[in-house]
Amino acid sequence: MIDLKDFEYDELTEYLMSIGEKKFRAEQIFSWLHKGVKSYEEMTNLSRDIREKLNRETYVSTLSVREKLVSEIDGTVKYLFELPDGNCIESVVMRYHHGLTICISSQVGCRMGCRFCASTIGGLYRNLTAGEILNQVIFAQKDMGERIGNIVIMGIGEPLDNYDNIIKFLHNVNHEKGLNIGYRHITLSTCGVVPMIYRLADEKLPITLTISLHAPNNSIRNSIMPVNHKYNIEELLNACRYYFEATNRRISFEYSLIHGVNDSMSDAEELAARIADLHGHVNLIPVNKVEERSFEKGSIGDIKAFQERLVSLGINATVRRELGADISASCGQLRKKVL
Numbered sequence: 001m002i003d004l005k006d007f008e009y010d011e012l013t014e015y016l017m018s019i020g021e022k023k024f025r026a027e028q029i030f031s032w033l034h035k036g037v038k039s040y041e042e043m044t045n046l047s048r049d050i051r052e053k054l055n056r057e058t059y060v061s062t063l064s065v066r067e068k069l070v071s072e073i074d075g076t077v078k079y080l081f082e083l084p085d086g087n088c089i090e091s092v093v094m095r096y097h098h099g100l101t102i103c104i105s106s107q108v109g110c111r112m113g114c115r116f117c118a119s120t121i122g123g124l125y126r127n128l129t130a131g132e133i134l135n136q137v138i139f140a141q142k143d144m145g146e147r148i149g150n151i152v153i154m155g156i157g158e159p160l161d162n163y164d165n166i167i168k169f170l171h172n173v174n175h176e177k178g179l180n181i182g183y184r185h186i187t188l189s190t191c192g193v194v195p196m197i198y199r200l201a202d203e204k205l206p207i208t209l210t211i212s213l214h215a216p217n218n219s220i221r222n223s224i225m226p227v228n229h230k231y232n233i234e235e236l237l238n239a240c241r242y243y244f245e246a247t248n249r250r251i252s253f254e255y256s257l258i259h260g261v262n263d264s265m266s267d268a269e270e271l272a273a274r275i276a277d278l279h280g281h282v283n284l285i286p287v288n289k290v291e292e293r294s295f296e297k298g299s300i301g302d303i304k305a306f307q308e309r310l311v312s313l314g315i316n317a318t319v320r321r322e323l324g325a326d327i328s329a330s331c332g333q334l335r336k337k338v339l
């Protein structure tokens with residue numbers, strides 16, 4: 001059975017024509033799907049004949065909410081969604097002054113093995129389909145009853161390890177007949193799958209790329225991020241330079257501060273020198289404690305000092321505000337708890 005949300009608009013049009021339908025049906029069906037209807041019966045401008053035909057080969061995919069937690073501190077909402085095969089993924093909706101932002105998952109589990117991360121502990125189960133990635137935005141928006149204007153692909157999984165489905169998702173979520181979310185309002189975060197950064201650059205989508213750097217040199221990065229053994233920092237930053245030249249979009253960097261591992265003053269200095277020519281923004285994240293991992297965050301003073309050192313060296317750096325601290329809002333934590 002085909003999930004029509006796995007089709008891009010043109011593919012949907014082609015499919016409908018192949019089953020003897022008129023072209024204009026694509027627009028109707030595409031926009032219903034993106035409104036979060038749960039069956040063809042809800043598509044009230046389709047004849048019974050078309051609905052029956054669609055039901056023969058295709059279905060309307062949905063997500064069910066297995067758990068929903070609302071932070072009492074800041075209103076952050078965390079969803080544990082259950083997929084049709086029983087697997088679970090997480091999405092988080094955060095409220096900023098400019099509107100709602102959703103953080104979505106790209107895979108069930110992850111095979112990248114970052115030492116500090118909860119999502120990778122059980123390894124990769126499977127990729128999410130393009131429809132499943134999109135459904136997180138559709139169903140969260142429907143549940144919130146309010147437009148979601150920004151997307152960050154920073155939940156469970158490595159998006160560039162599920163490349164084709166992520167690209168389909170990006171095209172669909174941006175489509176004017178669908179949710180119509182601008183590429184400039186979408187951020188994709190990667191641990192550094194270098195060949196896919198080059199491919200993404202050549203797609204020329206003006207999304208923001210953010211790199212989970214977390215270390216100023218190969219020796220530290222090798223010790224916390226296995227992907228660095230395959231694609232080292234020099235190769236990664238060269239890919240970033242290519243991305244910047246191809247898209248004219250500045251890269252941002254995530255740097256989770258782990259006490260005694262990557263948070264010394266000399267680490268800050270080495271980091272500043274390495275990325276200076278990229279003029280990117282550095283997001284400092286005090287590492288979140290994960291039960292199975294022994295990493296600790298530094299004191300507020302340590303974190304502030306690291307930021308100030310970067311700023312004094314001309315690097316734009318901010319400390320990420322912690323949202324949803326009371327509801328396990330960081331990636332992978334809730335799924336792991338429930339499983």
Ligand code: SAH
Nearest residue numbers: 117154157158189190191212254256287288
């Ligand atoms: N796989 C992608 C996106 C998912 S993770 C990536 O690696 O970028 C989103 C961000 O959270 C990444 O920067 C990741 O390194 C970071 N992260 C994961 N576990 C963390 C933890 N325990 N504390 C702080 N940041 C963490």
